[in-house]
Ligand SMILES: [Zn+2]
């Protein structure tokens with residue numbers, strides 16, 4: 113596994129695309145096919161089942177590192193990553209070993225029937241043969257926390273180059289429910305697709321944003337000059353739910369969410385309509401909370417995500433529907449190469465024949481004679497609970513990944529408010545030693561009420577400045593959280609706002625983020641809770 | 653029996669009332685004993701300075717025409733009955749621990765230090781004392797250094813590889829201390845070493861002070877890119893991302909610092925390669941140094957003072973956090989190696 117650990121290190125040390133592809137190819141050419149498919153499984157989020165839990169891991173590491181528990185926790189605060197912390201705290205190795213990645217993965221899987229004692233002995237012996245880098249990657253794999261900052265596109269590119277296949281084919285073949293015990297590297301790179309995986313979804317086609325800021329709106333004329341006449345475009349609302357692919361093949365049904373998670377069990381009310389689809393059908397669409405023919409805000413859908421079991425009550429109160437955007441497979445045939453208009457006709461026909469039109473809905477088309485008119489219609493997005501508009505070229509095929517050209521999202525501006533920084537916490541990963549996680553407040557009379565947490569949005573330089581300010585202006589420390597002297601004002605953008613009894617401020621924001629640092633504003637000039645309340649959607 | 657301590661922390665710095673002098677003051681005072689020439693320890697505006705001989709030229713270069721007296725290690729001077737002497741700290745050339753003795757009571761101020769012999773600074777020597785004021789920039793157990801041979805092998809291999817690919821190796825490190833330590837450990841069979849002006853000025857000051865350094869070439873307006881290609885360039889953190897650095901393209905950019913031990917901190921600096929090389933003691937080094945003083949009380953400055961003092965209390969020391977204005981190394985770096 114040393115070469116796998118080195119691969120990880122090498123990828124970590126460059127962010128140049130071509131170099132990363134080169135590093136991946138060098139690795140792939142150097143290891144066995146077993147290692148290749150295991151590497152691919154790890155890089156695409158297919159981790160071996162977890163056999164040792166965090167508590168065991170931490171306890172055993174603590175025992176080895178001979179430091180007190182609190183110091184272990186503070187070390188974790190500094191490092192920001194459990195596996196890395198442990199790898200840094202464990203003593204130097206006294207033994208040597210050269211096992212391959214596949215051998216280690218096999219050993220991890222074999223832990224299944226072992227006692228706790230046996231697991232511990234195995235782990236301590238393993239640690240004692242590894243340097244810090246190998247330990248780090250090993251613990252990541254062991255805990256199922258293995259994530260690599262390499263987009264799947266790069267891995268696909270490296271594989272495609274080696275196998276001499278096109279990237280779209282590889283992207284498609286590595287999707288679905290495979291695992292490295294059943295799927296071989298030879299199958300992956302075979303000239304003819306040899307998969308018998310009924311669950312395998314297609315790669316999602318993702319829209320490119322039409323770039324705008326609140327200060328800089330695209331005029332209808334600018335859009336016309338870059339996209340051409342509106343008659344060439346199919347326009348739909350951009351819904352704010354869970355993008356999903358729905359599959360019915362050979363009596364089996366699958367619901368995949370965009371993160372490539374199988375979510376079939378999460379949405380039982382969709383099962384009937386999927387089962388009623390003709391055999392060999394794959395649809396692309398959005399799952400939304402939907403009641404009385406009306407979409408509901410995202411936070412309603414959120415109540416269902418992450419739940420292990422769905423109570424009858426929850427299903428009744430927060431039902432969902434599927435809004436179909438597209439059809440990718442019909443009668444078992446991949447039809448992604450047909451034009452958008454042709455696919456739309458097939459989708460409409462399928463939906464008209466459905467016995468469950470209240471659950472299987474079709475994304476309504478938006479008609480406009482000009483870009484001007486469309487810009488006007490877009491203004492109604494928020495009232496419709498949509499995030500804006502989707503523009504799809506009528507002549508376009510269904511492509512792979514985020515591509516410029518044929519699919520665009522034209523979102524409405526985020527809502528925004530000026531707020532004061534009051535608490536800060538250290539970040540994780542790349543920013544483990546900097547204060548980067550902030551809590552913001554607005555005025556309620558002469559008190560500041562926290563209402564949002566935000567992490568992203570500042571430049572590295574600004575982050576350093578804010579970090580410096582925080583370290584110099586800490587009023588109190590509660591564990592990892594610092595109370596900061598209220599002084600800095602930031603403009604906070606968000607996609608939506610809802611009432612919430614769980615929050616002190618009485619509201620919950622969707623996707624809050626820092627739009628910019630208002631160095632021009634004093635804390636007294638920040639917004640009030642009242643102005644935040646005014647942004648709540650109107651009742652009824 | 654509450655006697656005033658021999659050294660105390662006040663708003664100007666570390667103060668000895670009996671001898672009426674300060675050690676590394678952060679506000680202007682009459683008499684300043686300076687541990688070393690880094691900007692957070694040797695500041696502007698003091699009436700009189702006392703430092704080690706080897707800090708003489710660099711202090712003059714950085715602070716201008718100051719009233720400066722320099723002494724050797726282990727040499728004692730006396731102020732109002734208080735004995736003051738300097739002892740090697742191993743941090744950078746000329747860096748010293750300050751030993752203060754009065755009526756049998758001994759305090760030592762470590763300044764910044766490391767235990768490993770870097771081949772260029774006078775190696776650290778433990779000094780027995782009752783009270784020890786220690787830095788703890790890297791006072792967390794996740795910071796443990798590898799021997800410098802291993803790090804320099806990595807640096808030379810990286811340079812060699814870049815050289816073969818026709819790339820310039822740009823190596824970033826603090827201009828005083830780190831740059832010289834790197835230079836003396838580079839394998840000059842691979843190529844030549846070029847310097848950023850700030851580093852060359854530092855080198856010149858040290859050379860004037862009698863230090864011999866390996867040969868370097870200062871980059872000037874007339875230095876061509878072709879000439880530099882494949883060679884190694886030493887530059888301070890302030891040069892990162894500037895047009896000056898971009899002109900060296902194609903290059904690979906390496907960063908030498910103790911902070912490189914943590915992945916997150918490494919990625920934040922966006923270097924192609926991070927080399928874990930520090931002029932501060934690591935976790936084990938700090939504990940070893942404190943043990944070697946046989947001290948009863950420890951006061952901690954720089955970095956993880958809260959955690960480290962708590963740990964020391966748990967293993968039986970009378971340890972305290974001290975509030976000082978010594979910037980941690982990262983601040984020095986961010987400000988750009990020169991201030
Ligand atoms: Zn220093």
Ligand SMILES: [Zn+2]
Pocket residue numbers: 690692693763764954978979
């Ligand atoms: Zn210092």
